[in-house]
Amino acid sequence: MKFVIVGKNIDVTPGLKTAVENKIGKLEKYFNPDTEVHVTLSVEKDRQKIEVTIPVKGSIIRSEQVSNDMYVSIDLVEEIIERQLKKYKKKLVDQKQSAGFFKQEFIERDYMDEEEVKIIRSKKFDIKPMYPEDACIQMELLGHNFFVFCNAETEQVNVVYKRKGNTYGLIEPEL
DSSP: OEEEEEEESSOOOHHHHHHHHHHHGGGGGTBOTTOEEEEEEEEETTEEEEEEEEEETTEEEEEEEEESSHHHHHHHHHHHHHHHHHHHHHHHHHTSTTGGGBOHHHHHSOOOOSSOOOOOOOOOOOOOEEOHHHHHHHHHHHTOSEEEEEETTTOSEEEEEEETTTEEEEEOOOO
């Protein structure tokens, strides 16, 4: 695995670099040697955050973890990614295009579905054209964390969502 490690508001010390390479390097048993792993370490006040992104053809394996200790965050993120890989292995391999990024032993081995994805409720509703700001107000009125709507400006389906610090995000399709 090839590591690309960057720091935001933190110097990536040799100790941190070694910890990342050793811990995330345990995932090497799943990937081909030329797989790139992008790691971003950042610090905001007392929050030590690690973001790991592993691009594979047609998909992205990603996790971020926050704690008050960077080494704890590194441990947590490795466990999460390994769990994701085992959980979604079948889906990734069924897509065939990304199977080349994984080692043959990983593809051939069966893993138990620890947490199978189950849709337990389905909802239908009218999507009314509105502006993103109005969608945010509607989301707040409903007490939800996100709201799906038809953008009156672009006539595309968009999603607004609540972010930390009482701010909002907008997700738009890329055409």
